[in-house]
Amino acid sequence: MFELFGIQITWRVVLDIGLVAFLYYNIILLVRGTRAAAVLYGMVVVLVIYYISDLFNLYTLNALLGEFLASIFLVVIILFKNDIRMALASVGTKRFWAKSVVRDDTLDQLTQAVMNMSYSRTGAIIVIEKNMPLGDIVERGIELDAKVIEQLIETIFVTDTPLHDGAIIIRRNRIVAAACILPLSSKLRGQPKYGTRHRAALGISEGSDAITVVVSEERGEVSVAMNGRLTTSLDETRLRRVLKNALGR
Numbered sequence: 001m002f003e004l005f006g007i008q009i010t011w012r013v014v015l016d017i018g019l020v021a022f023l024y025y026n027i028i029l030l031v032r033g034t035r036a037a038a039v040l041y042g043m044v045v046v047l048v049i050y051y052i053s054d055l056f057n058l059y060t061l062n063a064l065l066g067e068f069l070a071s072i073f074l075v076v077i078i079l080f081k082n083d084i085r086m087a088l089a090s091v092g093t094k095r096f097w098a099k100s101v102v103r104d105d106t107l108d109q110l111t112q113a114v115m116n117m118s119y120s121r122t123g124a125i126i127v128i129e130k131n132m133p134l135g136d137i138v139e140r141g142i143e144l145d146a147k148v149i150e151q152l153i154e155t156i157f158v159t160d161t162p163l164h165d166g167a168i169i170i171r172r173n174r175i176v177a178a179a180c181i182l183p184l185s186s187k188l189r190g191q192p193k194y195g196t197r198h199r200a201a202l203g204i205s206e207g208s209d210a211i212t213v214v215v216s217e218e219r220g221e222v223s224v225a226m227n228g229r230l231t232t233s234l235d236e237t238r239l240r241r242v243l244k245n246a247l248g249r
């Protein structure tokens with residue numbers, strides 16, 4: 001125990017403050033760059049207006065905002081149901097302190113296969129599992145246990161072969177499944193430039209921390225989906241950099 005500015009501070013107080021700071025820090029990391037951040041800023045504005053209405057005795061406005069804030073927890077759950085589900089799943093898979101391990105040789109084989117399919121305009125979708133398990137997705141596909149090899153990936157996605165329709169799942173440097181069906185995102189509707197593969201890539205990224213690489217069959221364009229966002233028009237250097245950054249390399 002020690003004293004600071006006349007306040008007695010114990011180890012419990014320090015631990016309490018540290019845990020709260022850690023919690024808020026990780027919440028900020030989770031919502032940074034997402035739509036949740038904009039909504040949280042809006043809620044802060046509502047709180048400020050509520051305080052001002054109370055300060056200046058604006059009774060009607062204060063009463064309306066009071067009713068809204070009384071059900072704020074329900075509003076948060078409705079608005080952020082997908083984000084809350086993903087955050088809780090991230091905590092359960094130790095996302096805050098664990099990192100997915102993908103070797104350099106795996107990235108090299110994957111990158112080269114993707115660029116070859118881009119040149120030949122072979123449509124493909126490849127999901128890299130990070131910390132959140134994708135067992136339900138794997139079960140809906142054809143289970144494999146194969147090394148990540150450039151030629152194997154290209155062979156799987158050859159048109160009219162049995163496994164080409166769907167995604168392959170990479171887990172810990174192994175191809176664990178092929179022909180996997182992914183959930184479709186509601187985004188990109190009405191945009192003919194992006195097809196089912198891109199919507200599927202966004203769909204899996206909205207519900208997990210997986211990284212998905214997409215090769216467009218029509219244009220040969222390479223894209224990466226993660227955290228509900230799509231990065232397009234990647235060349236080999238940018239693709240490698242994006243994957244390494246996303247995997248914490």
